[in-house]
Amino acid sequence: MTVSLVACGGSSSSSEKKEDTSDSKKQEASTEKEVTDITKMSDDEIKEAMKKEPAWGTTITAEYDGGDCTSGPSMAKALGYYDNWGLDVQIAAGTEITEALGTGKAQFGVHHIAHMLVPITNGMDIVFTGSAQTGCKSLYVLADSGIESTKDLEGTTVGMDSPIGGSSHNMIIRFFLADGLKQDAATCVQVESSAAIQSLQSGDIKACLLSDRFAKKFVDDGTLKVLRSITWDDDFKDETCCVMAMSGKFVKENPVISQVLTKCVMDAYMYIAENKDEAAQIMLDEGMVSGDIELTKYMLDQQNWAVSNADTKETIKAVAKDYIEAGIITSDWTVDKVVETAWHPLAEKVSTK
Known part of the structure; x- marks a missing residue:
């Protein structure tokens, strides 16, 4: 059994073991550089800026372990959002996400805050760049x-x-x-x-x-x-469950592309929020989920796919507080330090209605 x-x-699993302090220093440096906000740029300016970054013209990998919650990167690909920006994104599976991001097998993905927060405080060079959905x-x-x-x-x-x-x-x-x-x-x-x-x-x-x-x-x-x-109880149902996570090294080296990738995934989650029937069919057609259409529609209705970055920041605070109290995160961390280290939002969700 x-x-x-x-x-x-x-204690945490082996995938969440501590790295040496040099990794922590590299992580702190990975997102400290000020970058241009793409919301203040035209589409043509954004595309020109992307062409100057090392990831331009390469295949960028998103780790995806299946299911509706973490489907944002796959949905963005199915909807053609990456293609619209000239980005070649492949969806890969089979590697635990912190390992995938930490080793460079993938550059981004979506997973539970509850799964990734401890590895980040243990020195993994990973940052959260956007909100996904509730529980x-x-x-x-x-x-x-x-x-x-x-x-x-x-x-x-x-x-x-x-x-x-x-x-x-x-x-x-x-x-x-x-x-x-x-x-x-x-x-x-x-x-x-x-x-x-x-x-x-x-x-x-x-x-x-x-x-x-x-x-x-x-x-x-x-x-x-x-x-x-965490789906239906009043004290958990409004918390963000999953977030988009990226390699801190990738974000540092490709700040504009990282913002565009995050925007694509945030737009995909808003598509799910505002087009649940259509999204459910795409998930089934593309093999993101198994089961029938009615089950998929039901599950999409149980979650808030438009959960905001502000809500996500509050969730990270709440999770960090509990983890420090439980000793899952060591006591030399404060809640504010956890948030500062993990939370680096690069795009907001925007309604199309």
Whole structure:
């Protein structure tokens, strides 16, 4: 059932290990240079400026692990937004995003704040450049389990669909902290989504953090119920879940192209926000998601795809506060320092209506 086991307040995964201080210094320098704001330039001026940067004329890679939440880069490609600016962007999969950005296998992508914030504070040269959408995961229990709150999970084993130190692990910790529990109130284990129901029914785990898309059919048939959610609970539903992330080195070397790429992805998320039926069909046609059109439309309706950069900054503050309290981020960091290091927005979402 499991591949790893640790108390829920445990340390981060191996992908989030510390790098030496020289990496931190390089990260601090990666976005400190003032660059021209493309919102004050004409399209022709922007294109001329891009041609002077080293990434111009090369293939730029976006890491994409599938699903609707992180689909912004893929949607931008499907809609032709990169082509409009003369940018050659390929979508790649198969490499964990912090590794992909840190090693240069990819230059940008979209993923959970909960997954990437710790590696950034551990020296990874990654910056968040724009907001994606609100939440998509919840903590589920068997509908007939008798479990009514996270307090009922104290001393039990809780499953999650990603590794120790990953986004789901950190979400569980935030649920516990929000409910007045210790971060290690339960033992967390990784469970493949496909094995989650069996693991719950066998009693090996008492709850499991799952994608709402995966869990919906089991909620509909009465097998599962939501115990805690970043999608629907009042204290989490307005937080930004995912952000666009870029290699800090790439941003430093290609400041104009980086702004254009971020704009393309922000425009793609606004397209989803304002054209959900059409976006759902594109996601299915392009293989971004699996399932049927009604499920995809339902999931798009559950999230705020127009969440703002201001909201995202507040979310990073809230996450940083919880992570410092839980010891996930070391105490030599302050909330302001985390925000200053991670958050470098390069484009806003703009309505087309």
